[in-house]
Each structure stands twice: as structure tokens, then as C-alpha cells.
Amino acid sequence: MDNPPPTLTENEIYAAIGSDGIQRLVAAFYRQIPGDDLLGPMYPPADLAGAEERLRLFLLFRFGGPQDYLQRRGHPQLRMRHAPFCIDQQARERWMTLMNHAIEECQFSEPVSQVLRVFLGNVATFLINRS
Numbered sequence: 001m002d003n004p005p006p007t008l009t010e011n012e013i014y015a016a017i018g019s020d021g022i023q024r025l026v027a028a029f030y031r032q033i034p035g036d037d038l039l040g041p042m043y044p045p046a047d048l049a050g051a052e053e054r055l056r057l058f059l060l061f062r063f064g065g066p067q068d069y070l071q072r073r074g075h076p077q078l079r080m081r082h083a084p085f086c087i088d089q090q091a092r093e094r095w096m097t098l099m100n101h102a103i104e105e106c107q108f109s110e111p112v113s114q115v116l117r118v119f120l121g122n123v124a125t126f127l128i129n130r131s
Contacts, residue, residue: 007111010119013063016112022063025116026056028102038094042085062119078127088130095124 008016017025030052033043043051054069058076061069069076085091099120103113 008115010062010115011064013112013115014060014065017108019060019065021106021108021112022059022065023056024106025102025108026052026059028105029055029099032098032101036094036098038091039098042091078123079129082127083129086130087127089128092124092128096121099124 014022030048033048034040034045054073057069057072061067062076100117103116108116
């Protein structure tokens with residue numbers, strides 16, 4: 001099913017939901033990780049808070065907010081940073097399932113939810129590194 005073009009651009013997401021909205025999204029996603037049989041083992045429990053912070057900072061930067069991610073970590077280099085993890089189609093689908101649950105939990109407007117789903121789906125597909 002094709003999605004109609006979003007009415008918002010990616011760079012307008014921060015203006016629409018702010019730091020609080022991105023924080024809520026990332027927190028809702030990461031609350032699901034420890035209990036997930038497929039993705040949970042990819043996230044070391046001792047660094048779960050760090051992973052949450054890195055995603056939050058990345059999304060803030062990517063959606064038009066503060067540039068703290070670039071200042072702390074430099075260019076995202078997402079494929080390189082995710083290379084140690086086995087990301088196949090099944091992992092991609094699970095990641096998106098959990099992220100879609102997080103988007104639903106946050107009850108963003110439909111235009112915001114649509115932009116988030118398209119962007120995050122594209123990134124998740126880009127990160128597949130195993131067949």
C-alpha cells in the first residue's frame with residue numbers, strides 16, 4: 001500500500017513535536033527492548049541508557065532540532081556503527097514493529113506519525129547488513 005506524500009517535511013518534525021515528543025518516542029521504543037527476544041540481546045543492558053540517548057540525539061538532530069549529536073559523535077555513519085550487529089529483514093521488521101508501537105503510544109498527529117514511519121522505515125531498511 002503506497003502512502004500519500006507527507007504534509008510535513010522531516011525538518012519540520014522538531015517544530016511539530018519538540019524535544020519532549022522525541023524524548024517520549026525514544027523512551028516508548030526503548031521500554032520494549034529488554035523484553036524483546038530478537039532485539040533485546042543486541043542491546044547490552046549496561047548500555048541501554050546510552051543507546052537510548054544516542055537515538056534521541058540523532059533524531060533531534062535529524063528532524064531539525066539541536067545539533068548535539070554532531071558535536072558529540074560527528075557524522076552519523078549509521079551503517080558503520082551498526083555493522084557489528086546482525087540486522088536482517090526479520091530484525092528490521094521487529095525494530096519497525098516496536099517503533100510503530102512507540103509512535104502509536106505517543107499519539108502524534110497523523111502527518112507527524114507518517115513522516116516518522118517513512119523516515120524510520122527507510123533507515124531500518126538501509127541498515128540491513130545480512131541476508
